Amino acid sequence: MKPQQKPQKKQEPAFLFTRAVPARIEEIIGRTGTRGEATQVRCKILDGRDQSKIMRRNVRGIVKVGDILMLRETEIEARKLNSGRK
Numbered sequence: 001m002k003p004q005q006k007p008q009k010k011q012e013p014a015f016l017f018t019r020a021v022p023a024r025i026e027e028i029i030g031r032t033g034t035r036g037e038a039t040q041v042r043c044k045i046l047d048g049r050d051q052s053k054i055m056r057r058n059v060r061g062i063v064k065v066g067d068i069l070m071l072r073e074t075e076i077e078a079r080k081l082n083s084g085r086k
Contacts, residue, residue: 020070021048023055025063030081032058040081043069050074 023043032040038058045053046068058078059069 018072020072021050021074022046023057023069023071023074025059025065025067025069026054028063028065029056032078032081039063040078041069043071045071045074048074056080 023045025041025043027042029040029042032038038060040056040058041063042054042056045051045055053074055074056078057069057071063069
């Protein structure tokens, strides 16, 4: 008796990464987060649908003016920092 073979399915290529849009940091606004772990920056979108748009984003980690961020989405902008804390 021959063992029955299952028909093999062709595997679809899996996408490991989402599309990202480059943005250059133009200005560092300040620290944010409950413990100051994030930095709020103003960045300019370099490519894609919102090219040349300047938006405010929160970034974790060490950044400086001129660095390139890879953004997954460009629709949502970070809230302004409260300058007068109590």
